[in-house]
Amino acid sequence: MEWIIIAIGGGVGATIRFLVQLWIGKKLISSYWATALVNVLGSLMLGITSNMAIETSSLLTFITVGVLGAFTTFSTFAFDIVKLIEIKKWGTALLFINVNLMGGIMAFWLGWII
Template sequence: MPGVDGGSERGDIRMFSVLLIGLGGFLGAIFRYGVSVWFKRISSYPWGTLCVNLSGSFFLGGILSLPPSVITKYLMGIGFLGAFTTFSTFKWETLQMIRNNSWKISAIYLGVSYMGGVFLAWVGWVIFEKTIAK
């Protein structure tokens, strides 16, 4: 079906999805930067990365319990949480700990990040499903 500009409705929807991802990514990156800067004032340990990855896991679990929509999928899930959480920084910081022979701390960091992330995704899913998704 032609749109107002001669394009298809499907093309318009695709462009809207891309714009939502871009807006969410912009906001997520700014929030991540703010959290990282705040935590760096407190400690040299990568608390900021741990915080964004664990809270991002919680909210992603929550989003998955909501009815599917372009807002939850593109703006919040792919856009905001995709930019807010950071797998590459997490790996880099873990590598730095290993290079500094901080084996015990790096093992704890890996365990808390992975297991805590999965656990908090489940907690977010349960909480959102029981409170918001009803």
């Protein structure tokens, strides 16, 4: 039964990520910064939910594994890095890596201590 909860959460998270990336893309921000935003925001939300006293583990699984697991995206992060390197945007690639990794860790920590 738990896999159904995760699948539903995954559908919700992937849809929200798609809408966020679509919206940001229309605001003249490159798609890779949309990836960074969802990864950092997802890390913040994971920090908050991981440290909350959620009574049912099914709800926690729905949010953390399902919604946030699909909302954040390591594969798109890797794809974006390769694309930036291919077009020789070395500085942007390094900044993008740092924003995703350090920003994600700091956002998770902030969410954890809130």
